[in-house]
Amino acid sequence: xxxxxxxxxxxxxxxxxxxxxxxxxxxxxxxxxxxxxxxxxxxxxxxxxxxxxxxxxxxxxxxxxxxxxxxxxxxxxxxxxxxxxxxxxxxxxxxxxxxxxxxxxxxxxxxxxxxxxxxxxxxxxxxxxxxxxxxxxxxxxxxxxxxxxxxxxxxxxxxxxxxxxxxxxxxxxxxxxxxxxxxxxxxxxxxxxxxxxxxxxxxxxxxxxxxxxxxxxxxxxxxxxxxxxxxxxxxxxxxxxxxxxxxxxxxxxxxxxxxxxxxxxxxxxxxxxxxxxxxxxxxxxxxxxxxxxxxxxxxxxxxxxxxxxxxxxxxxxxxxxxxxxxxxxxxxxxxxxxxxxxxxxxxxxxxxxxxxxxxxxxxxxxxxxxxxxxxxxxxxxxxxx
Amino acid sequence: xxxxxxxxxxxxxxxxxxxxxxxxxxxxxxxxxxxxxxxxxxxxxxxxxxxxxxxxxxxxxxxxxxxxxxxxxxxxxxxxxxxxxxxxxxxxxxxxxxxxxxxxxxxxxxxxxxxxxxxxxxxxxxxxxxxxxxxxxxxxxxxxxxxxxxxxxxxxxxxxxxxxxxxxxxxxxxxxxxxxxxxxxxxxxxxxxxxxxxxxxxxxxxxxxxxxxxxxxxxxxxxxxxxxxxxxxxxxxxxxxxxxxxxxxxxxxxxxxxxxxx
Numbered sequence: 001x002x003x004x005x006x007x008x009x010x011x012x013x014x015x016x017x018x019x020x021x022x023x024x025x026x027x028x029x030x031x032x033x034x035x036x037x038x039x040x041x042x043x044x045x046x047x048x049x050x051x052x053x054x055x056x057x058x059x060x061x062x063x064x065x066x067x068x069x070x071x072x073x074x075x076x077x078x079x080x081x082x083x084x085x086x087x088x089x090x091x092x093x094x095x096x097x098x099x100x101x102x103x104x105x106x107x108x109x110x111x112x113x114x115x116x117x118x119x120x121x122x123x124x125x126x127x128x129x130x131x132x133x134x135x136x137x138x139x140x141x142x143x144x145x146x147x148x149x150x151x152x153x154x155x156x157x158x159x160x161x162x163x164x165x166x167x168x169x170x171x172x173x174x175x176x177x178x179x180x181x182x183x184x185x186x187x188x189x190x191x192x193x194x195x196x197x198x199x200x201x202x203x204x205x206x207x208x209x210x211x212x213x214x215x216x217x218x219x220x221x222x223x224x225x226x227x228x229x230x231x232x233x234x235x236x237x238x239x240x241x242x243x244x245x246x247x248x249x250x251x252x253x254x255x256x257x258x259x260x261x262x263x264x265x266x267x268x269x270x271x272x273x274x275x276x277x278x279x280x281x282x283x284x285x286x287x288x289x290x291x292x293x294x295x296x297x298x299x300x301x302x303x304x305x306x307x308x309x310x311x312x313x314x315x316x317x318x319x320x321x322x323x324x325x326x327x328x329x330x331x332x333x334x335x336x337x338x339x340x341x342x343x344x345x346x347x348x349x350x351x352x353x354x355x356x357x358x359x360x361x362x363x364x365x366x367x368x369x370x371x372x373x374x375x376x377x378x379x380x381x382x383x384x385x
Numbered sequence: 386x387x388x389x390x391x392x393x394x395x396x397x398x399x400x401x402x403x404x405x406x407x408x409x410x411x412x413x414x415x416x417x418x419x420x421x422x423x424x425x426x427x428x429x430x431x432x433x434x435x436x437x438x439x440x441x442x443x444x445x446x447x448x449x450x451x452x453x454x455x456x457x458x459x460x461x462x463x464x465x466x467x468x469x470x471x472x473x474x475x476x477x478x479x480x481x482x483x484x485x486x487x488x489x490x491x492x493x494x495x496x497x498x499x500x501x502x503x504x505x506x507x508x509x510x511x512x513x514x515x516x517x518x519x520x521x522x523x524x525x526x527x528x529x530x531x532x533x534x535x536x537x538x539x540x541x542x543x544x545x546x547x548x549x550x551x552x553x554x555x556x557x558x559x560x561x562x563x564x565x566x567x568x569x570x571x572x573x574x575x576x577x578x579x580x581x582x583x584x585x586x587x588x589x590x591x592x593x594x595x596x597x598x599x600x601x602x603x604x605x606x607x608x609x610x611x612x613x614x615x616x617x618x619x620x621x622x623x624x625x626x627x628x629x630x631x632x633x634x635x636x637x638x639x640x641x642x643x644x645x646x647x
Contacts, residue, residue: 187550188550341549342480
């Protein structure tokens with residue numbers, strides 16, 4: 001099947017070359033970082049995690065969201081998703097790869113990364129994150145590839161795939177729960193020390209991931225001969241809508257506890273993010289923009305006329321994805337470090353080199369996604385012909 | 386003839402293999418023979434069941450008195466002076482009461498406290514979150530309570546920095562060596578990409594010396610065994626009211642502050 005990724009029209013190759021060029025710039029920027037040290041980023045003694053870890057957190061959500069097509073299809077026999085299950089599984093693969101790369105580029109001593117296995121430490125949540133992510137990647141590669149090649153040969157998938165599919169469902173929940181536990185168990189950071197963190201992560205993942213899948217489906221429908229099906233998209237939109245509303249509700253719960261209790265530690269980060277703290281407020285525009293996008297997306301997704309119109313639907317799904325990207329892929333991680341444990345404010349902003357490494361990783365993700373989708377769609381189109 | 390030669394070669398090969406593999410194998414199976422596994426201590430080493438530090442604020446009257454402690458630490462551990470504040474490395478440093486004890490702050494506290502400078506450092510917690518989160522055991526708690534670092538194992542993930550409620554940890558955002566002017570040959574310099582922090586001068590204790598800051602403090606810092614009920618630290622804590630930083634986090638910090646009355 002892999003040969004299908006190696007054939008395409010000139011637009012396909014132009015797109016691949018573009019991605020390769022951005023990747024090359026990313027790699028060069030990473031080499032620069034490798035030699036200079038992480039001081040080349042905007043991170044500091046006080047904000048010791050930045051864009052890389054925030055992006056990692058966001059893409060774990062995208063990876064986990066594959067379960068939102070797998071579960072209805074396999075567990076509830078929701079036939080409409082049959083056409084897009086593979087798209088969900090194949091979206092999870094580059095998402096996990098990006099997560100791993102974001103962790104890797106954030107390491108101060110990347111050459112020692114195997115120490116995590118050599119001196120495995122189960123009391124560290126990072127150990128479990130490694131287990132969860134690599135397991136999830138393996139499951140999705142195996143399941144996606146095997147089911148697709150069985151479809152190509154018009155034979156039922158081998159028997160061992162079914163248990164793996166069932167395993168992938170709790171596993172998807174586990175990857176994002178474990179990622180939330182990275183933050184939610186730290187006595188040092190009030191903003192993250194919240195029991196609702198894992199639930200909030202899952203809600204935002206199940207909104208942002210399927211929203212991206214809707215966008216991808218609409219693009220596929222336009223530029224390929226494969227139609228994911230209006231009913232499948234409708235199903236996804238329902239999931240996005242409910243998950244988004246639940247996520248906003250969860251943020252509201254956080255805000256209530258912080259603001260009504262008036263415990264300073266609980267309030268300070270929210271103050272910093274939305275109103276500024278001690279004259280510092282670099283993230284204020286991002287956070288309000290994210291809020292605006294989330295609210296307008298809810299409206300667009302709830303009103304039947306805008307939900308069914310493809311242009312407004314595309315706009316709504318992009319709003320969901322970008323809103324959550326700002327909220328979780330930036331504000332959530334940076335906010336946790338402001339103020340610092342001594343209640344001083346140091347601000348963070350990514351540097352150019354950091355952004356180039358980041359865009360390099362996104363492009364690696366997009367390249368994998370492009371190749372996998374190319375394969376999946378070629379197979380589907382051949383079968384339908 | 387030829388069989389004889391083959392046999393000779395075989396025998397030589399087996400003997401050679403035994404020589405290469407056999408003797409280390411024998412050593413591994415003979416416990417007590419390996420030197421690295423046995424604890425080597427110089428007779429003079431200072432030991433305790435639970436090291437702790439008491440900061441007597443009354444004994445720190447001037448800026449000079451605490452600056453001496455910081456400078457002693459900076460030299461002893463080759464702390465670099467980074468030119469960018471964001472890349473700062475610090476093991477022990479001065480803070481106001483408001484920042485050292487943010488949870489206990491109030492605007493109407495005594496003026497005396499407002500003007501005091503508190504030395505803050507790693508608390509060598511009994512229940513250290515940094516040790517709990519480290520994915521490689523590069524930071525670990527020793528039997529004597531010291532929370533130590535292995536710079537050669539640290540992968541630089543900085544999970545420990547996110548976990549420490551005291552901001553006690555520093556990361557080498559770039560190569561620190563050009564920023565260490567006066568190198569102390571008794572302690573290693575660090576490489577970029579690893580985390581570091583106060584080690585209660587484990588290296589000096591090993592040589593039978595008090596921690597550098599304690600030695601330079603002229604009695605304002607008292608270092609001793611918390612599990613010995615007749616120790617210097619226990620005697621002070623028994624008679625004077627002391628506080629720790631952020632006790633509500635459950636970390637059980639082992640650096641105490643005696644603020645005193647008037």
